Every structure is written in C-alpha cells, then in structure tokens.
Amino acid sequence: MADFFTKGAARNIYYGGSVFFILVFLGLTLNTVQQLPKRDHRxxxxxxxxxxxxxxxxxxxxxxxxxxxxxxxxxxxxxxxxxxxxxxxxxxxxxxxxxxxxxxxxxxxxxxxxxxxxxxxxxxxxxxxxxxxxxxxxxxxxxxxxxx
Ligand code: HEC
CATH class of the missing domain: 1.10.760.10 (Cytochrome c-like domain)
Known part of the structure; x- marks a missing residue:
C-alpha cells in the first residue's frame, strides 16, 4: 500500500464518511417531516x-x-x-x-x-x-x- 494511504487516513475516511452520510440522512429525514404536512392535505x-x-x-x-x-x-x-x-x-x-x-x-x-x-x-x-x-x-x- 502506498505511504500516503496510512491506517490514520483509512480511519479518517471511515469516520468522516460515516458522519457525513449520517448528517445527509438526518437532513433528508427532517426535510421529509417538514414536507409531509404540506402535501398530504390531512x-x-x-x-x-x-x-x-x-x-x-x-x-x-x-x-x-x-x-x-x-x-x-x-x-x-x-x-x-x-x-x-x-x-x-x-x-x-x-x-x-x-x-x-x-x-x-x-x-x-x-x-x-x-x-x-x-x-x-x-x-x-x-x-x-x-x-x-x-x-x-x-x-x-x-x-x-x-x-x-
Ligand atoms: C384477489 C385480487 C384482488 C383484490 C383482493 C382486490 N382487487 Fe381490485 N382488481 C383486481 C383485478 C384483477 C382488477 C382488474 C380487473 C379487470 O380489469 O377486469 C381489479 C380492478 C379494480 C378496480 C378498477 C381499476 C381500474 O383501473 O379500472 C378498482 C377500483 C378496484 N379493483 C378496487 C379494489 C378494492 C377497493 C379492493 C378492496 C376492497 C380490491 N380492489 C381488492 C383484483 C383484486
């Protein structure tokens, strides 16, 4: 494995990627919850x-x-x-x-x-x-x- 791809780099990608996609997921969930009352003419x-x-x-x-x-x-x-x-x-x-x-x-x-x-x-x-x-x-x- 090339030197630049160290254990530390792999760990950062793992944690960074996880945090990023958890934030995307939370953002989309919030958006859905906000949209629903406008769309379902309850x-x-x-x-x-x-x-x-x-x-x-x-x-x-x-x-x-x-x-x-x-x-x-x-x-x-x-x-x-x-x-x-x-x-x-x-x-x-x-x-x-x-x-x-x-x-x-x-x-x-x-x-x-x-x-x-x-x-x-x-x-x-x-x-x-x-x-x-x-x-x-x-x-x-x-x-x-x-x-x-
Ligand atoms: C066992 C399967 C089955 C179940 C359960 C069923 N249907 Fe159907 N339904 C069909 C089929 C097959 C057709 C298409 C029949 C045809 O074109 O002759 C259809 C067609 C229809 C249509 C007409 C759709 C159209 O585009 O013209 C309506 C409305 C409908 N069903 C309502 C219901 C409702 C309400 C219920 C529940 C109370 C129900 N169906 C349960 C099989 C089912």
Missing amino acids: ENITESVEKGKLLWEENNCIGCHTLLGEGAYFAPELGNVFYRRGGGDSASFHAFLQGWMAAQPIPVEGRRKMPQFNLSEEQVKNLADFLEWTAKVNTEKWPPNIEG
Whole structure:
C-alpha cells in the first residue's frame, strides 16, 4: 500500500464518511417531516375517508393492488383511479365504484379476477372517499401516468 494511504487516513475516511452520510440522512429525514404536512392535505381526512382506509386494510385490497406504488402487482395501481375512472369528479367516481364493486367477479375467461366483497353502498362510498383523498395527495406526479 502506498505511504500516503496510512491506517490514520483509512480511519479518517471511515469516520468522516460515516458522519457525513449520517448528517445527509438526518437532513433528508427532517426535510421529509417538514414536507409531509404540506402535501398530504390531512385537513380533508373526514370520518368517511378513515372508514375507507380501514375497509381497504380489512379487505386486503393491497394484496392485489398497489396504492402509490406500495403493494402487490397483480392488479392495477389505484393511487390515481379517481382520475382514471372518475375524471376527477366525485359523483362520477362514486357511481363508477358502486358499479365496479357490484359487478365483481367479471366472468371473462382468461382475465384476472377481482373477488366479490359484498360491501354495502355506504362502505363502497367510504372506499371511494378514501381513494379520492389518496389521489389528491401531492406525490410529485406519482404514478407517472393516468393508467398507473
Ligand atoms: C384477489 C385480487 C384482488 C383484490 C383482493 C382486490 N382487487 Fe381490485 N382488481 C383486481 C383485478 C384483477 C382488477 C382488474 C380487473 C379487470 O380489469 O377486469 C381489479 C380492478 C379494480 C378496480 C378498477 C381499476 C381500474 O383501473 O379500472 C378498482 C377500483 C378496484 N379493483 C378496487 C379494489 C378494492 C377497493 C379492493 C378492496 C376492497 C380490491 N380492489 C381488492 C383484483 C383484486
């Protein structure tokens, strides 16, 4: 090993690098914590949105779908389904989701199927409100296109 790369130099790189990246990590964490309240429009989390999230979890929708990129890749991304199937209009999206949930499973040979969850109209409304709230979270345009 060349003389300039001494044990001392190696140690300085090790400690210096560690401290540097710990500081970068802390800085990014702080930035995230500051950004979140500006982006998640938490003031619009109504009781219905909360119930919808609970239904989303209890029925394991994420076992097949992704939501803002998180979840399974069996079925479409639903982070922007409010815009895709509702055109950004609450009433149209509610109508779409009621119809969609009632129509499952769609009997088409060879097509991936979504189960029938037998949810009430009120529960589907809660899910629609939750998906609308999710779609309006400022994710810097993720998912990148309307088809998810
Ligand atoms: C077993 C897997 C599975 C589960 C669990 C599941 N889905 Fe689906 N879902 C699918 C599949 C597959 C499709 C696409 C079906 C098709 O195009 O015919 C789909 C499509 C959809 C669509 C339409 C998406 C679009 O772009 O048109 C919505 C909305 C939806 N699911 C909502 C839900 C909700 C809400 C839940 C939980 C209550 C749920 N899904 C649970 C498999 C699943």
